[in-house]
Structure formats: C-alpha cells, structure tokens
Amino acid sequence: MCLGIAGQVVAMDAAHPDLVSVDVQGVNRDINIGLLPEPIAVGDWVLIHLGFALQTMTPEEAADSVDVLLDIGPGEEDDVPGGQRYPWDREESVATAAEAER
C-alpha cells in the first residue's frame, strides 16, 4: 500500500465531511477526502495513499490497480522453493557480512 491503492467508498461521515469509510481489499478503513476537488459518493472508487484519497478512479482503473496489488502481494512464499528464502539461509551472505564487518 505504500504506493497507493484503490478503495471503494462504502459510507460517508455526516459529522466529518472530510472523512469517509472505504473498502480496501475487504477491509474497511477511514480516509480523508479533503484533497479531492469534487464531492464523491458511496460506490465511487478512489486512489488512496497514506490515509488520503488523491484522485477518483473509474471501476476499470480500480480493477487494474487491484490486479497489480495482487501480483505483488501474495505468492512470495512460492518465490524461492526449498529454503533460500531468508538472508540467513544463504551461507554466502553470512560470510560476506563477516568480511564487511572486518
């Protein structure tokens, strides 16, 4: 999520006009919409970064960004089968680090 993520507005907050609740990958989060130039409504899609909606998105744009997120999210466990997944699994890393320390 560090690079922005799509969310769909699921509820407005009448007491706080700058705040809305969005659904991000099935998780509801409160975000600030104070930077958007125009009002939005329940059902709209927005690009979210660090708690703020930065721009509205079409459903198609949102779907594309979700696909990208899914590409880089799950699946890392399968990247390096049979171990070698962590720094300390690699003996050369240990050796190199020890060398650098000297």
Added chain:
Amino acid sequence: MNPESGSVQLAIPSKPTASPDPPAWAGDGATMFARYAYPPNELGYCGPDDHKSLLEYANAGMVDPGLAQLARGFSGAWPYLELIAHETKIGSPLDRRVVEAYWLGSSLLSRIDMTSFGNSLIDRFKTRVGQSWGYLAEAIPAGALPTHSFHVFGIYPWVGLLRGERSEHPLHVLDRCRIRWGKVLSVDGDRAEVISQPLTWDGTSLGLGEYRSETVTRGIGGIGLAAQLAPGDYVSLHWDWVCDRLSRRQLVNLRRYSMLELDVTNRRVSRPAAAVVLS
C-alpha cells in the same frame, strides 16, 4: 516485567520457525526494521496486514523467518534494502547496517553506485509516474540517496501536492511519514513528551521549524518499539510513535541525510513541476 511501565512483556511470538536460527547480525537489523515499519503498518498504510505481529517482534527483539517474511511484504522499503545490500556486498537486506542506512542514513550509502540506483528506480517507477519521470530522475544527479527520506520526498506525490489549495494535508503527511528526531522531556506510561522540529513549507521550499513539544506514543499497554526511555534521550519518530533511542552517531546521520534530501527536494521544487502521483 517491564520495570518502567510495570506491565508484562509479550512472550516471544510463536511464528513459523522452519529455518535455522538467524545469526545475531540479522536479528538486530530485522528488529530495527520492525521498529520503523510498525507505525505506518499499524495505520494500514504500508506492508502486510499483521501489525500486531510486527509490534510483538519489535518489542521482543526476536527474529525468525516470520519477521523476514513480514519485512519482504513492505513493497516500498524492501527494494531499497535489497539495493543497499547488493551494492555494498553485505548480502542480507536485513543486516543492521543496511536497515540503518535506509531508515536513518549512514556512510554506507556512499558505496552505492548511482547508476544502479537509477536503474532500480527505472525498473520500479518509470511506467508509474509517466510524464513526471524526468522530475524524478533529476533527483539522483542532484544527490539523492536510496533512503526512506528519498522515498517520502522524491517518490511519493506529496511534495507535488504542496502547491495545492490545502497544503496543510501534504505537509502533515510528509512530516509524519519522514523519520524525524526528538529529545525526550518526560515519559508517562505509554506516552512520552518530546521536543522536535516540525516540517515547514513557505510556498517555495521545505524546511524545519522551531523546536516545539509534542506528545508521542511509546507503547500500547506497555508494549513498545524502543527500549526504555528517560528524559534527555534522543529518539527517532515515525508518525506518532517513538521508534528507537538514537546514539549520537545515529542522530547526526539522521539529521544530515534528512537535510540533504530536503536540499535535493527544494532544488527540484524551485521549478514548476507536476505532482508525482503514483497510480
């Protein structure tokens, strides 16, 4: 028992432990990573949706493959760690020296080939930022280094948004998202009062304002990220949290590399430029 807060420490997290025990240098860096990554993760901004585990790891000072897996899930930070580790031939992205260079800045960064840094940015961002690529690419010859500070000020869209009508929002995000430093005035349970310099924007450049006090979080129910704190300690801050107690060397480096990035950023925003909106 935490003698300062009087609360019970969490037990060591029971995460998967299929791999061999990590060497001490790896654990040190992984724990450090967790301390700095936790605050935005708790807010749901970055990384895997498992902030409770991250807090437990940071607090316990314990590392196992589960923590490394969490760290790899930080898609913003992890490529920088890999780059620094590769370029310095240290090998492990979770080596303490690598992690410290990314979050705080250190002389280790001088060993990074700028062409490699540029290529890594091309790989990750060129297709995302479109017409703003030229603006971003200027950062490297201007002196930018692969740190968290660069990611905040150089990659994120918030500097570009400062020129909008409501600059208070971008300024707030930039200030909390950067790693800042402070001096502890007092500690009261899970809260601490510190003095720090806020980020400022005068319409043309970023800077640091006068020291002022702020109340920050040092733990939840006695479970914190940093070691025990005392008045007079210098600490690093990320969002509303105290991440760690800083040594004098770390404090000097954090200030030095933060000011360097501000200088690079100010030279770039001195000319009209589009907001770098990553979408």
